[in-house]
Amino acid sequence: MYPLSKQENFVSNLDRVREVSPEVATAFRGLREAVDGYGSLDAKQRELCLLAGFAATRNEGGFRVHCTRAATAGATLADVEQVVFLMLGTSLGLAPVVEALHWAQDELG
Structure with a gap:
């Protein structure tokens, strides 16, 4: 079984x-x-690849679940933040990047 979000009452898609x-x-x-x-x-x-996709589609649930899985696989908060920042100016504007950074910090910070 995969770990899910740290959020209480989280229900995955x-x-x-x-x-x-x-x-x-x-x-x-x-x-x-x-x-x-x-x-x-x-x-x-x-x-980390999946996180880029979830950030680009603004899929909070998927992003949170895969933050936890990325950490289990050895990714750090800094790794996830870099993936999110790489989306800035390519697939995402500033507001969705800030949103995804918030999700990452909630899950891994």
Whole structure:
């Protein structure tokens, strides 16, 4: 089982899908496991890449979950902050970067 957010009462998107269709949630989890097993990136690199995507789409739940997973894989708060700052001026403006930095500090600070 993967760790989730440090936030109390956190419900992941996958948990919400599971409430409606356990079969779809199980299939999605299987897909994610297959994707994680593909290629040469280690767990820390994969999680940092995912954080960039979650920041770019302003997906707070996914970002928080994967902050925790990134830390478990060896990423530091500074690593996550750098990933967020790399998005500044490429995919994100200042406000979403500040928002993602806040999420990272909540989870890892």
